[in-house]
Amino acid sequence: MEILNSIYDIFGLIYEPTFMRRSALAMALLCLSTSSAGVMVVNRRLAFFPDAVGHSVFAGVALALLFGFNLQLTVLGLSVLIGLTITFLARHSHLASDTIIGLVFSGAVALGLALVSREPQATSGLSRFFLGDVLTVDDGQILALAGLALLSFVFLFFLTNRLTLSCLVPKTKKNTWTDYLFGAYLALVVAISVQAVGVLLVTALLIAPAATGRVLSVSLRGMFWLALCSGLLAGQLGLWASSLPAINAAAGASVVLTNVLLFGLASLFRSLGPLR
């Protein structure tokens, strides 16, 4: 916790209240994971994958409340299961992957609703996952986010080249375990980010920075670092803007709007500038 305190001191230069310092750190850690994972999501055309996995957390929460399981473990476990299911079906069924994602998406939502409708008191636990709130993170969640950021870099360190190659050259049997590993990893990223920004906004956090990076670069290296920078920048700018008395908007929404704004500026720059 010593380290956390000294990091809070740095954020203290901008933010007075402790909860803001904490959420600034949480947002930075979260954006490290989502922006870097997003590069692969965008290049592999999996933009709706996070939505499907994100919505499955309802079912996870409902299951945990109904049967008295550990909430976090159930949500993470179910998300990973859904992620692996989508990967499996996309590889082995005759249907296109968007059909499969749509199918699993609706199935997960329906399962959540069915469980919740049986147990009305479960709804109270759902709001956190539906809207998320980066302003109420505690030190435990910060550590979880730090772990996730670390996991992301380890994962992308070892698998970036394989994942990139497999979206460029024809499918061979070799890619099997890479695909499943990526499905599980992405599900974890989604399940953890959902708790900070909510289901409705989690896709934006993954897609927008990568889209900004992609619009501005001609190399994968460029895309990766631009996505990371624009994600981190939008996270902090959005959080800061939401705290201004004149704006005073929900933090998650403000961060997503800033991300989208950055993407708009990047697109404008590209259409004006002599890229390519």
Place this chain on the structure above:
Amino acid sequence: MKPTCQGPLNEPLSKASLSESPVVKFEVRDRPAIIKLDKVKVTLGQYQALEEVSLKIPEKSQTVIIGPNGAGKSTLVQTILGFLPYQGQVDFQPHKPRFGYVPQRLDFDRHMPITVTEFLALGLTAWPLWLGLSGKVKKSVLAGLELVRALELAAKPLGALSGGETQRVMLAAALMSKPEVLVLDEPATGVDINGEQLMCELLDGFKSDYTIVMVSHDLPTAKAHGDWVICLNRRVVAQGPPDRVFTPKILAATFGLHQGLELFSQEALV
């Protein structure tokens, strides 16, 4: 008439110059088979793409697989490469060779930001692209591009290449994997005339180094490059040296009557 692929100096190749090729130590048909297929059947969805295909590919040969559209040529090479499930026997001698594969088309998202150098580095190193490339990898990539005379493409985005440029880059990728068998699916399709000429010259240059398996639906290409020809139309119609296979009868059986007649008239002109 379509410009055809001929020798390096663009001379029309006579049958004599083919059989006197300096690398051929003894007759192709006597060389051991590096790949042998026995009664191979492949079903794609509900379509039987290959029915009982038996063939051999001689070592260090330039095997050309010809046949009309839908004959199963690409299916055949993908089966040999191990990409497709099949029934029957596929044997490799003495062991399963390292393949270098140049697909007919690279179907990818052309707006994906990745440079040619980055793409070629993917096959060389596990060090992630976003951390930059080492000098050693860059050097190998440039050496690979030089082999296919494409040095100027190094910094270009992969999606901005023309058909011929993409194929040269794919050929570089295949060569950089140090293959024993080089598999090319329609290397002269979707390429402009200069690109086609260049591709032919390159292939002639690599002749003695690899066993080359090439798919083509173009007879002159097959005649110019092949010393072993397999006529395919969902089954093997004929296989052998070009002078034995390029008969009106066999070609008619492979392509249908029309094509056979056309070749017949061409031969009559010679």
